[in-house]
């Protein structure tokens with residue numbers, strides 16, 4: 425094919441521009457690419473159709489602490505691209521429910537519900553609560569319909585069903601979730617202290633949600649970036665859970681400041697003001 429000289433010139437200049445850009449890649453992004461291509465967890469994640477190597481961190485946390493059981497309700501904060509949700513969905517089976525929240529738009533993995541929302545907004549917390557309340561109501565209604573054929577029954581029958589629903593929802597609605605887990609992190613700035621504070625803010629938002637919706641004895645898993653304030657976070661966690669442990673799974677890179685709090689046995693009757701004072 426004969427090309428107009430100006431077209432081929434533009435193509436050559438474009439190719440040169442691309443190659444210069446590639447050469448000019450910062451050493452940190454080149455290092456990142458090298459690390460990704462040689463990383464055994466990244467390779468294995470591809471092989472097992474997992475969304476990212478982050479899956480292995482949660483698998484290792486689960487292997488050590490036995491977090492999940494079939495049938496549980498789980499909230500996955502900062503779920504995108506979805507590796508933790510994949511792991512949780514596999515462990516809780518189709519009897520359980522996973523809700524993933526992320527500030528970014530992301531298609532959730534199979535069997536996972538999701539919301540694009542910011543956990544630092546109060547509205548997001550309300551939306552999460554409503555999601556599980558609705559699930560509970562649907563479950564209760566199905567149970568009642570299995571035992572009582574309400575569709576053709578007289579209206580007093582329906583009233584009785586409504587009363588029963590109200591009672592069981594009052595008991596269950598408040599704390600419908602078994603596990604709240606957060607792998608959230610905002611875009612890092614490169615300034616260690618600022619990144620640490622950003623991370624602690626996200627942990628606090630996750631903890632507030634856990635106080636509001638976790639069952640008594642429920643489990644909380646939370647990534648944090650280590651720094652001066654993590655002792656204060658740990659103190660808050662200890663007011664809410666009987667057992668609080670720090671654990672850095674082997675799949676978490678040694679050079680990364682990330683670490684995890686694994687908290688078991690949520691305590692009853694928590695007062696947020698007291699926890700945060």
Ligand SMILES: C[S@@+](CC[C@H](N)C(=O)[O-])C[C@H]1O[C@@H](n2cnc3c(N)ncnc32)[C@H](O)[C@@H]1O
Pocket residue numbers: 475476478479501502503504505506507508509525526527528541542543544607608609610611626
């Ligand atoms: C390290 S990634 C999570 C990886 C995920 N656990 C997985 O296995 O695929 C951190 C996520 O936190 C999300 N995030 C950061 N700030 C957030 C916020 N304020 N609200 C909700 N999600 C947030 C980011 O968008 C990002 O997708």
